[in-house]
Amino acid sequence: MKHKKSLGQHFLKDQIILDEIAESANINQDDCVWEIGPGTGYLTDHLIKRNIKPLCFEVDKDLWPYLREKYKTNIDLIEKDILKVNWKEYLQDKQVKIVANLPYQITSPFLFKVIDHYSSFDLLVVMIQKEVAKRICSLPDKKDYGILSLKIQYYYNAEILFNVGPEKFDPPPKVDSSVIRLTPRKNKPEIEDLKLFWRIVETAFRTRRKMLRNNLRSFKYSIEFSEIDKKSPIDFNRRGETLSEADFICLYDFLRPFIVG
Numbered sequence: 001m002k003h004k005k006s007l008g009q010h011f012l013k014d015q016i017i018l019d020e021i022a023e024s025a026n027i028n029q030d031d032c033v034w035e036i037g038p039g040t041g042y043l044t045d046h047l048i049k050r051n052i053k054p055l056c057f058e059v060d061k062d063l064w065p066y067l068r069e070k071y072k073t074n075i076d077l078i079e080k081d082i083l084k085v086n087w088k089e090y091l092q093d094k095q096v097k098i099v100a101n102l103p104y105q106i107t108s109p110f111l112f113k114v115i116d117h118y119s120s121f122d123l124l125v126v127m128i129q130k131e132v133a134k135r136i137c138s139l140p141d142k143k144d145y146g147i148l149s150l151k152i153q154y155y156y157n158a159e160i161l162f163n164v165g166p167e168k169f170d171p172p173p174k175v176d177s178s179v180i181r182l183t184p185r186k187n188k189p190e191i192e193d194l195k196l197f198w199r200i201v202e203t204a205f206r207t208r209r210k211m212l213r214n215n216l217r218s219f220k221y222s223i224e225f226s227e228i229d230k231k232s233p234i235d236f237n238r239r240g241e242t243l244s245e246a247d248f249i250c251l252y253d254f255l256r257p258f259i260v261g
Helices: 015-024 042-048 064-071 087-091 104-116 130-137 147-155 194-204 212-216 225-231 245-255
Strands: 032-036 055-057 076-078 096-101 121-129 156-164 177-184
Touching (some): 015 042, 015 156, 104 130, 130 156, 147 156, 194 245
Parallel strands (some): 055 076
16 A cells, blocks of 8 residues: 555554554443544554444545455444544544544644543543654653643643654654553643633743743733732743743733733
């Protein structure tokens, strides 16, 4: 089967790693499991061994006849782009596990879709680019820490399970990969105005090397910014990358009464 560079197809063939990925999802026979981009079915084989019938989303129309012939009724094949389908139509109030070797170019938009529907997912085990995995799982004061770290970790507990070198794929990608596991966070903080909270986070990171003082000036306030600076419980000499989630919530609680619009 010819690989399509335009779709980011790099098929993982290492049977031990494939089994580790499937095993990491703790699949039970009653689970509803989605696979994104089954390709020629290397990971799919390990999923159906767990006595489930996965829902497989495949965008490559040249693979549809192959997958239909190979698996017949053992999978539910959705011949559509996962980023363009109506997710609610397929979730249908179910709790879903996602297990996938994600094409690199859809990682970010896919993860933001997952955030939008976070309450529908029991667990995700996905292989992504190693650099993105590090950003997702990073902590404050680390060079990889940023908006993606905070957004994913607000909704999920994130962990890197193991790394996979390019030589395990056909064709080999030019980067290393990592398998991450995301599990829904049970103690997620309640934030009344999440839209404003994320605006504050994004503004704090707008120019990464600038102090909070310089980035946060861009908001319109009901009082002089110099007064806000003096009263802030968070030192405005700090940079966004040094603030934990708790720090950002503290900053949000403080700024919210003063931000106009």
